[in-house]
Amino acid sequence: MRRVLRPLQWVWLLVVVLLVWELLTRTIATSLFVPPVSEIVRTFGRTWFAASPSTLFLSEEFRTNVLPSIGRIAAGYSIASVVGIGGGILLGVWRPAGAFFNPLIRLGMSVPVTALLPLAIVVFGITNSMNVFLIALGCLWPILINAYDGARGIDGTMTLTARSMQLSRRRYFLNVLLPGASPAIVAGMRVSVGTAMVLMVVSELYAATSGLGYYLTQQQRLFRFPQLWSAILLIALLGILANAAFAALERSALRWHHAARGESR
């Protein structure tokens, strides 16, 4: 009985919120713009999940719009991670470079990526690369800054220990800097998951021929609000999924970090 009830602790409020929404939109607050949850869910099933096992139950719509978006997120996010982690650690360790790039980074992270959409279109054209670039750029900053802070924040004693052992640069990077900065890096990467979702949608508003953002705009232009909401629902679910996956990854990869912190308490 307890085992059955435990997941309920986590979800009951969500269920209440959705029920209130359903009731309101069915009774006093009917609106063509905000359909009842049940209708959104129905549209959601119809739009994204066809009943054909040959396509793994994914609809045409899902394959043409969602898969490309996921691909772009994956690519942009990966690029941002590699550049952000490498660059951040380098800047954190090599102080003059850190000072050199500091204002540019501060400026870069303060410019809304949306404003760079036209430039991205000119440089990359109407291609996947354009979306990937914008996603990567937006995700880069939190990861970079965190990797930088992480590398700077590595305990002085650890650095000294490594020096007294005469570790090679490569080993120092792989065995000390990278793992030492990883809690900060993971924190940055986690923030970036959200950013990536936002930029995926925003970058597909224009100059895209597929994708969830593209789909959103199209439905918006055609005033198909149940479809619009079903796309929002899909984005929310993807977001929850990404978060959960990340949390799981974090739990296993940073076990030492949490355990070490927990014990020092």
Add this chain to the structure above:
Amino acid sequence: MTTETSALPVGAPARVRRGVPEWALGVAGAVVLLVVWDLAVRSGAVSEDSLPYPAAMLARAGNLLADPEFLTQTGHTLWAWFASLALASAVAVPLGLLMGYFATLYRPASTVVHAARSIPSTAFLPVAILMFGLGFQMKLALAIYAIFWPILLNAMYGVRDAEPQMLTAGRSMGWNRYRLLTRIVLPSAAPAIATGIRVASSIALIVVLSTELLGATTGIGTVITTYQQAQRPDFVYAGILLTGLLGVVVYYAFTFAERALLPWANAQRGGSR
């Protein structure tokens, strides 16, 4: 320990930093960027139609700063930014404190929060326009939606991170739950809350500007789109530069305020004391 050497790569001799101060390197970085940019346009690698010469952009930035219309629109942007931050904080902080303090609330609420915060606020643009029109309120709504969650989460986590030993110390002085909350939980959550608000301040500015670019009636973003439609990339990039600088100013203002108001936050993070 000797901070002097801590940032040097292994094996490197413990060099003494001298000569070039950090800010000078920063200025050099900015200059190098402008030069590379200039060369890129000059060589034709990027068309002047899409990317202006940096000199032209800087000149236009000067023009914009002298343009009362631009300043008025900046005022609109800042007002939307400030209002969204104030409103979101006013609701999210107390709510986050409650959710963190009462274990029974924490779990169900965090599911809702994680679901809601994964939806990009721009996805709500059409709905937001319906509900709030094209003006100030719409910007406000989207910005609040975007920053509400980070503030809430930070408040929640801040509360949960309160040092148990401190709570025991409080109990040993005979404090009840309310006193523990106000005297220990709140101040120990304050640095986390401040961090949340600082992060939110950057996000809010970016969201406000983005809604202005995507469809609003006032603000710096609309100035940029106007020049975009007039095909004046020099003005467009001047506008982008100035918004970026605005973001930098906001960021440092917050960092400074945090240091002044919560001096222990840094001290706590900095050392094992």
Add this chain to the structure above:
Amino acid sequence: MTATIGGEKTMTSAVLEVAGLGKSYRSRAGDVPAVRSITFDVAPGEFVSVVGPSGCGKTTLMMCIAGLLPLTTGAVTFRGTPLDAPRDGVAVVFQDYSRSLFPWLTVAKNVALPLKDRKVPRKQVRSRVAHALEMVGLGHAADLHPWQLSGGMQQRVAIARGLVVEPEVLIMDEPFASVDAQTRTSLEDLLLRIWAETGTTVLFVTHDIDEAVYLSDRVVVLSQGPSTVVADIPIGLDRPRDQVATKQTALFGELRGEVYSLVMASEKRTSLAGRSDPE
């Protein structure tokens, strides 16, 4: 001085009576006993130390005595009335000064905290805080923040916070474990001086056998957890004590050796190689 080994209380003049105190922690896997049954008394003005192997339940015992944890069995009596919640006459100083001082308050405000809800007039609060800080030699540091002080100074602030309520019993759980050896000797002498000046009863937990012997009137030795009292040793060293002279006496060496072997014997595994101390 009363040595009661596992027996009934024998005195009514005790300020603190611990009778058959037992404590189990609840956990998923069932109840975990931490303290089995502990009985001892503390006379007014006495300095009693508690030593025992790591994890034997010393902290648990102190928390129970301070009224911070509910007992499972037995009773704690303070001046004749049962003690089951934090009480005015009892103050606690914790080991980890960095986590028991509030970094957002100045030193003076940290020390003033326990007086806050007791309707003490402002003026009096100020003078009592100043007096407590004087006692620990930190009169000049009133307006600094804890994180601006060294570890030893922080622990002195924690002591001042304990003293400011003028407690009848001061409970200290390994107060000097996190400071360096030199600072510790100074703090020990400081504590002895204050104890002599104020006449407070002190109940003192420590890992350090030298420290326990040097400071106390009596040393209570606990067994490996779930703990019971193994021995209750009166320390007949002359007062005032001195870091060099007292420790050079033969009696000190004997008492030290006695406590040492009792503690070692009460540890289940004394061989270092096999030790996996859980602390």
Add this chain to the structure above:
Amino acid sequence: MTATIGGEKTMTSAVLEVAGLGKSYRSRAGDVPAVRSITFDVAPGEFVSVVGPSGCGKTTLMMCIAGLLPLTTGAVTFRGTPLDAPRDGVAVVFQDYSRSLFPWLTVAKNVALPLKDRKVPRKQVRSRVAHALEMVGLGHAADLHPWQLSGGMQQRVAIARGLVVEPEVLIMDEPFASVDAQTRTSLEDLLLRIWAETGTTVLFVTHDIDEAVYLSDRVVVLSQGPSTVVADIPIGLDRPRDQVATKQTALFGELRGEVYSLVMASEKRTSLAGRSDPE
């Protein structure tokens, strides 16, 4: 045994010669001298402790000797050649085990790390790591992570990591300051045993005068910083030593008192009230 008080080196058989070592830190406000001029030798196989007031420059001195900090004046000679960068024959164990062990590596991998870039064959790495862990009594803990161990066990891992390179000189900077008193006594005896087994030269910094006297062949006392050598005291206690018996001897008490008064005298302000230890 050579007692050189502020004088020239008198032996050439020394494994480590510190001659006129001085070190200033650069800061915004100009140069801050931490160590003025320190001269002493360490003979092969000797156990030398360095004690001195808080902040007198002991850590700075050790870092200079280990080649981790450049000297301002003077020279450090190791087996006749100048030592100015970390060297193979010298290993360092730091005070703060929690920050010098890498929590993301297992115990075995932490210990194996210093062998990694030295082209030691895999098999040999494994056997040397196992041996080092055996020596500190942690053979069973190879696959655990540091945070799964108690403080004392963690410090033993750090010692094993120092030993695995089979150093001629083991430099230890307050290695036992962060562990509790009981664990410390065990670690002291462990260290003495290993020292006797391996014949390594040990240079040992501590705050704890009892510890310095108990462990060492010689105790070097430093003055308040910028430091010089105040005294270099041979410790004539018999070996093997014993926590109870040795400390009960009159000689121990005398030596302890001597070092104690030297350290106290070298502190500018010994009164606790005025102390504001910067550590």
Add this chain to the structure above:
Amino acid sequence: DGGTDTASGPATIKVTSFGCEIWNTWAEAKGVFAKHDLKVELVKSTGGSAAVAAVLSGAADLGYVNGFSAINAYNTGFPIEMVAGANTNATPPAKPAQGVFVGTNSPLKSAKDLAGKTIAVNELNGLNQIVTSTWLKQNGVDVSGVRFVALPFSDQVPALLSGKVDAAQLGYSLLGDNNDKVRSLADPFATAGTVYIATYVASKAFVAKGDTASRFHDAMVETMDALGKPENTDESFALLSACNKVPADVLKAQPQNALSPSVDLAALNGMADQMVEQKIMPKKPDLDAFVPEFARS
């Protein structure tokens, strides 16, 4: 809010705008709005759906929306009506105002060459895409193979010139100073029949409440009449130039869309037919109820 006839003073109405519409600047400057007892407050909107949303939410009283979006919104069931027309396409023999543009040196010569190519339009499933699709179909091109890409007008020519898209469908007036770098394959609007490029819609409730909507329609009729008179040309472009900062002679040289303040139901039905044909709507709605009596031509 707004739009009510109050006893004192003119009715204030909020009208959405894309920027500088020539009739708005004229009506404002010449007091036409005032003459019809209206005070017009322009609020910016970026697209059809935004304007419809604004009208329904009361953020604006009149929405500036292209005809296709308006029909689409009406068909979806939104309670709106079309109270005035604005632009229609300039049909021959008038000089074409719109084009499907390619680079001057592009190998593309005709509609047929666009099969399988990428064409930039300002919004997906919007006016320009529908008209271009119709034009391509008429020329025997399989539209399903053509990629339409949404780009803001301002980015279309740069994208075209840098080869990111093969063609772009936009108005001559939006080319900026790139007239000589591009050429038009054809005016897709020329064969599309009359198309309402821009219209004004209002909520049913707003139309039903008093005669403000009707007065706005009348003001549009009067303004556009005046704009049609050759003697007003110079002055109207001067006014427009002051608004959008583009030199008046440049503006004057650009071909212009036709002005049609009243709505031709037949043309509207033709547009709806195209939408059904392109599967944007499943079936044609009854447009009679969409256009109030006063707004029809």
